[in-house]
Amino acid sequence: MIQFEKFKLDNGLTVIVHEDHSTPLVAVNILYKVGARDEDENKTGFAHLFEHLMFGGSENIPNYDDPLQRAGGENNAFTNNDFTNYYLTIPAENLETAFWLESDRMLNLAFSEKSLEVQRHVVVEEFKQRYLNQPYGDVWLLLRPLAYKIHPYKWSTIGKEISHVEKATLDDVKSFFKKYYAPNNAILCVSGNCNLKQVKDLCDKWFAPIPAADIPVRNLPQEPAQTQLRELKVEKDVPYDQLYKTWHCCSRSDADFYATDLLSDVLSRGKSSIMYQQLVKEKKLFTDVGAYMLGELDKSLIVVEGKLVKGIKIKDAEDGIAEVLEKIKSDVNPEDLQKVKNKIESGLVFAEMNIANKALNLSYFEMLGDAQIANQQAELYNAVTPENIITIAKEIITDQNCSTLYYCSKN
Amino acid sequence: MLIRNISPLLQQPEKIIIPEPEKIILKNGIPLYIINQGTQEVCKIEFLFAGGSLFESNPLVAAAVNELIDEGTKNKSSAQIAEIFDYYGAYLQTECTADWASVSLFSLNKFLDPTIQLLQEVIEEASFPENELETFITQGKQRLSVSLEKVDYLARKHFAKMLFGDHAYGYFKNLNDYDTLNQEKLSVFYQQFYKREVKAIIISGRFDKEDENKLLTKLELFDLKPADPDFSKLPSPAPYLMQNVHIEKEDAVQNAIRIGCPTINRLHPDYPKLTVLNTILGGYFGSRLMSNIREDKGYTYGIGSGVASMQQIGYFYIATEVGADVCNDAVKEIYKEIEQLQQNLVPDDELNLVRSYLFGSFQRSIDGPFALADRFKSILTYGLDNEYFYRYLECVRTILPEDLRQLAEKYFTVSVMTQVTAGKEI
Numbered sequence: 059m060i061q062f063e064k065f066k067l068d069n070g071l072t073v074i075v076h077e078d079h080s081t082p083l084v085a086v087n088i089l090y091k092v093g094a095r096d097e098d099e100n101k102t103g104f105a106h107l108f109e110h111l112m113f114g115g116s117e118n119i120p121n122y123d124d125p126l127q128r129a130g131g132e133n134n135a136f137t138n139n140d141f142t143n144y145y146l147t148i149p150a151e152n153l154e155t156a157f158w159l160e161s162d163r164m165l166n167l168a169f170s171e172k173s174l175e176v177q178r179h180v181v182v183e184e185f186k187q188r189y190l191n192q193p194y195g196d197v198w199l200l201l202r203p204l205a206y207k208i209h210p211y212k213w214s215t216i217g218k219e220i221s222h223v224e225k226a227t228l229d230d231v232k233s234f235f236k237k238y239y240a241p242n243n244a245i246l247c248v249s250g251n252c253n254l255k256q257v258k259d260l261c262d263k264w265f266a267p268i269p270a271a272d273i274p275v276r277n278l279p280q281e282p283a284q285t286q287l288r289e290l291k292v293e294k295d296v297p298y299d300q301l302y303k304t305w306h307c308c309s310r311s312d313a314d315f316y317a318t319d320l321l322s323d324v325l326s327r328g329k330s331s332i333m334y335q336q337l338v339k340e341k342k343l344f345t346d347v348g349a350y351m352l353g354e355l356d357k358s359l360i361v362v363e364g365k366l367v368k369g370i371k372i373k374d375a376e377d378g379i380a381e382v383l384e385k386i387k388s389d390v391n392p393e394d395l396q397k398v399k400n401k402i403e404s405g406l407v408f409a410e411m412n413i414a415n416k417a418l419n420l421s422y423f424e425m426l427g428d429a430q431i432a433n434q435q436a437e438l439y440n441a442v443t444p445e446n447i448i449t450i451a452k453e454i455i456t457d458q459n460c461s462t463l464y465y466c467s468k469n
Numbered sequence: 470m471l472i473r474n475i476s477p478l479l480q481q482p483e484k485i486i487i488p489e490p491e492k493i494i495l496k497n498g499i500p501l502y503i504i505n506q507g508t509q510e511v512c513k514i515e516f517l518f519a520g521g522s523l524f525e526s527n528p529l530v531a532a533a534v535n536e537l538i539d540e541g542t543k544n545k546s547s548a549q550i551a552e553i554f555d556y557y558g559a560y561l562q563t564e565c566t567a568d569w570a571s572v573s574l575f576s577l578n579k580f581l582d583p584t585i586q587l588l589q590e591v592i593e594e595a596s597f598p599e600n601e602l603e604t605f606i607t608q609g610k611q612r613l614s615v616s617l618e619k620v621d622y623l624a625r626k627h628f629a630k631m632l633f634g635d636h637a638y639g640y641f642k643n644l645n646d647y648d649t650l651n652q653e654k655l656s657v658f659y660q661q662f663y664k665r666e667v668k669a670i671i672i673s674g675r676f677d678k679e680d681e682n683k684l685l686t687k688l689e690l691f692d693l694k695p696a697d698p699d700f701s702k703l704p705s706p707a708p709y710l711m712q713n714v715h716i717e718k719e720d721a722v723q724n725a726i727r728i729g730c731p732t733i734n735r736l737h738p739d740y741p742k743l744t745v746l747n748t749i750l751g752g753y754f755g756s757r758l759m760s761n762i763r764e765d766k767g768y769t770y771g772i773g774s775g776v777a778s779m780q781q782i783g784y785f786y787i788a789t790e791v792g793a794d795v796c797n798d799a800v801k802e803i804y805k806e807i808e809q810l811q812q813n814l815v816p817d818d819e820l821n822l823v824r825s826y827l828f829g830s831f832q833r834s835i836d837g838p839f840a841l842a843d844r845f846k847s848i849l850t851y852g853l854d855n856e857y858f859y860r861y862l863e864c865v866r867t868i869l870p871e872d873l874r875q876l877a878e879k880y881f882t883v884s885v886m887t888q889v890t891a892g893k894e895i
Contacts, residue, residue: 080508081836082482118473123755125476128822130829132754149829154477162473179767186722187770187790193618267471295720297614328560330551338604339548345608367607397556404558404577411509411837 059433060416063254064424067261069270070242074420074429075257076249078413084250085147086156087417088164089425091245092238093140094217095210095278095356103217104234106137107181107226112144114173116163129155137215140355141425147414150251154260161264164244167235174228185220193296194465204290205304205359205461209281240271245424249417281306281357287457291464299366301375302463304359305454307351311426315353316438317446318454322349322360323398324390324447325382332394333362333382343370343378355426360454372464387451390444403436482828485862487835487855490671490845495688498695502845504673505681507838510578512674512684514585515842516592517850519698520570520662523637523780528646530658533597533605535565537655538572538663540601542594547601550591559584561591567637568700568780569668569850578680585687592663593692597655606647613644621790623716623891624725631714631887632731632784636706666696669849673842700780706731711884716891724796724892728803729786730885734778735851739876741864743785746876747776748823749815750806751787753830755822757806758787766802768795780850785880793893800888810877814870827865831858 062076094105112135113122126133131148148156189195198214206212217223246265248257284306308314326333326349333347347364362383366375409415423431431438490502522531539554539561540547554560557580562573572592576584616622626641633639670688709731733740744752751758751774758772772789791799835841848857 078508080506082832083836124822127753127755127826127829128476129479130482130825130832132826132830132833147829147833149480149482149832151480151482152477155479158473158477165473176764176767180763180770183723183768183790183792184770186792191620191721191723191790193615263471297618298611328551328555330548330555335548335551342604342607345604345611365611368611397552400558401555402558407509407511407577408575411507411511411839413836 060410060420062420062429064429065258067241067266069266069268070240071261071265071268072245072424073257073261074245074247074424075252075254076247076416076420077253078250078416081250081413082150083147083413084150084153084156084248084252085145085414085417086153086160087143087145087247087249087414087421088160089245089421090142090239091243091425092142093138094213094215095139096238096276097210097213099210099213099218101222101226101230102213103181103215103220103223104226104230105142106215106217107177107223108231108234109135109137109142110177110181111167111169111173111231112163114170114177115168117166117168119159119162120168122159122163125155126159131156139211139215143418143421145414145418147250153248153252153256157260157264160246161268164239164241164265165268169228169232171228174226174231178223178226181216181223182220185216185223189216194300197300197302197463197465200290200292201302201304201461201463204288204463205306206281208279209356210278211281211354211356236271237274240273241265241268242270243273245421247417247421247424249420250413278356284459284461288461289464290462291466293466293468296465296467298368298467299372300465301364301366301372301379302465303362303379304461305456305459307358307360307450307454309357310353310355314450317442317450318360319351319353320395320398320439320442321386321447321450322351323402324394325349325362325386327398327401330397332386336382337364337378341378342367343375347379372466376462383451383455387448387455390447392444395442395444395447399439402439406436479825481825482832485828485832487858488841489855493685495670495685497689497691497693499667499670499693500695501670501672501685501688502849503681504671504838504842504845505676506841507675510675511576512578512581512672512676513573513575513839513842514588514684515571515573515671515846517668517671517846518570518572518663519666519668519696520658521566521568521637522640523567523700523703524662525658527649527654528640529642529650530654531570532565532642533602533650534655534659534663535563535570535572537597537601537605538563538595539591540605541596541598542590543596544594545590547598550587553583553587557584561588567640570662578674578676581680581684585684589687589691595659595663597652597659599652602650602652602655606650610644610647613642620718620721620723620725620891623718624727624788624889627714627716627891628727628729628786628887628889631712631889632709632729633706636704638706638779638782664692665694666698667693668696668698671842671846671849673838675838703781705781711887713888714890715895716889717894718892721793721892723790724793724890724895725788725790726796726800726803727786727788727889728800728886729784730882730887732776732783732785732880734780734783735848735853739880740776740778740783741861742868742872742876743776743880744861745823745827745865745868746810746873746880747774747785748827749819749873750774750810753823753826755826757809758803761806762789762791762799762802766795766798768792768799796890796892796895800890804883807877807881807883810881811874813874815873817870820868820870820873824865828862831862
């Protein structure tokens with residue numbers, strides 16, 4: 059249970075405060091409600107490129123990292139298809155430095171040609187390091203456009219093609235900032251050795267003067283229901299075959315999310331799970347296999363991925379998965395379900411050991427509608443019955459809703 | 470009027486207090502350390518064994534024993550063990566380095582009775598079933614075959630070899646090493662080093678007196694023996710000779726670079742100072758290597774340096790992956806940054822920034838019971854105690870630019886650095 063207080067500034071900034079006096083540190087998390095799904099199809103990779111530029115100096119502070127490190131702080135950020143998140147931890151006595159830094163870059167960035175030029179290069183190197191220079195690194199670059207034909211989830215956060223980032227201009231970047239980086243499009247969470255009054259005062263001082271902006275109403279093209287099986291086979295210079303299957307499912311904020319997530323958990327969470335025991339240990343089709351739900355904010359995907367044992371035919375491996383999935387449509391063992399519920403509960407308790415984690419969690423659930431949902435997770439998962447899971451499995455796990463990627467070894 | 474271009478007044482944290490673990494010698498002679506703090510009713514119990522790869526006579530045996538420890542006991546199959554741990558939301562984490570092996574249980578306090586009972590069975594009666602070993606081999610070979618396609622892995626592997634040769638510190642597994650494993654070899658190693666060579670048990674988390682007493686009573690019943698191995702009596706690496714090597718990988722779009730040399734370890738009086746110097750060069754986001762090679766030139770997504778410490782020796786390394794076309798330029802810039810540190814004094818302003826950063830970073834590294842336990846383990850294995858950390862913090866506070874310049878000359882001698890690149894021909 060994470061105790062917290064919540065208030066809103068006049069400019070629309072939502073602020074959440076969680077006090078934890080067992081630590082000498084404070085975590086500050088700022089979530090901006092903009093991600094790769096908000097990008098123009100011809101200018102993809104912007105949300106992420108922009109995250110890099112947020113460290114290139116703001117209107118009144120030429121360098122973000124330098125003063126933060128001087129205050130004993132450390133920070134990082136990540137971007138995904140739905141949102142962009144910045145977080146830092148800092149010794150409690152220097153909390154104001156975090157407010158000073160974060161408010162200035164919310165106010166306005168410095169936007170230099172040099173910074174853009176360098177970060178374009180850095181992002182291109184990131185693209186190479188993560189997606190091109192690794193065996194199987196491009197899986198999601200192939201899988202997303204296979205599963206999505208219309209919705210912006212069809213491109214990855216890094217971008218549809220790297221030329222979009224290479225061609226980014228200072229004007230593009232400025233207009234992206236104006237459009238999305240404003241207090242009324244952000245959630246600020248302060249967690250750790252702080253108190254409500256202090257955070258309120260700091261917010262009034264540093265964030266309250268920042269004007270709100272007209273945030274465009276999100277109106278994304280929704281993915282139409284898939285009507286037939288999609289398959290893609292690639293042959294690459296990789297050591298062994300891998301198999302990926304996706305099915306469209308509900309969004310993170312849908313009531314069915316919990317049953318859908320538990321469906322993937324019952325299948326594959328933990329070494330005692332059905333998939334690991336049957337497909338890895340007994341039938342020895344895979345060296346590793348897993349099912350998971352992406353849990354994105356628009357209609358999302360449930361994914362099964364497996365690494366094939368060398369020499370196993372990919373169709374045989376696929377049949378192995380199909381058999382397990384067919385069975386789950388009629389039979390969910392209540393003990394298996396209880397087990398994954400226990401695992402989730404324990405995971406929630408462990409996750410609350412870290413102030414940065416708690417700050418991210420509260421911000422994330424506030425984005426979903428209410429930070430309080432963070433404290434209802436165990437309950438929401440616990441309410442799911444075997445029948446709920448069976449219903450979901452029957453509805454989602456069909457051939458016409460499925461996209462399969464056969465990622466094969468050339469040799 | 471709000472002044473936005475001047476930083477709020479900064480405060481150095483008042484004296485950093487490092488909680489002292491409670492030490493108890495169990496009836497079986499094993500030292501137990503207790504770190505009781507935090508907010509969550511959870512517990513980590515870590516068993517530290519003198520069972521690293523330094524002690525194996527057959528490659529991979531130490532790693533296999535470590536990973537397969539919970540894959541079967543006299544009375545329970547791998548599936549049954551996994552089922553019980555999973556049911557209680559508990560999990561085991563295993564780790565095996567050249568020096569040590571460890572097995573840690575993470576459990577909610579309310580389920581400690583069943584989870585610790587199973588932990589005892591796993592540690593006392595591991596049986597290493599043939600078919601589980603087979604799965605381990607298939608999985609391991611596949612993972613390794615992927616790693617061997619990565620330039621970063623290739624550079625690391627060859628770098629270790631160049632520094633430490635055939636010694637355990639230079640060893641990276643080969644595919645055919647897997648074929649030399651069998652159940653017998655695993656059992657022998659396990660009987661010797663897990664059952665009879667426990668260095669310590671470290672418990673961390675938050676528990677009341679009752680839980681703590683219960684835990685002690687249970688741990689006392691573990692049928693294990695203590696040991697305090699003397700690493701200086703083990704064979705040490707052959708004399709080091711610097712070498713430059715390029716590992717060809719024609720289709721690479723980035724090249725991996727490793728530059729470095731063997732150096733002192735944590736036991737040496739210069740070690741805390743050397744870690745400060747390393748931070749300036751490549752140990753944090755604002756470091757010289759990051760500022761130059763990422764933030765100024767855009768050659769890489771990341772670059773860093775480190776000083777690794779093992780029981781017998783340490784090593785210094787710089788690691789990065791850069792665009793294949795700029796590999797040579799990046800290497801040049803790396804050496805330039807090292808030479809800068811040898812020729813010029815670090816400006817006070819930069820040094821003060823690094824001091825503050827390191828204080829903050831140290832506080833983060835001991836924040837929460839699990840973090841503190843990890844940090845404590847890193848000194849316990851050297852026979853050190855919290856005095857080491859206070860000495861380190863004092864060094865951060867007082868080290869001078871001239872000290873740093875001398876250290877750079879002494880420990881960052883370019884002419885003895887080994888350079889490994891992996892990727893496209895350069």
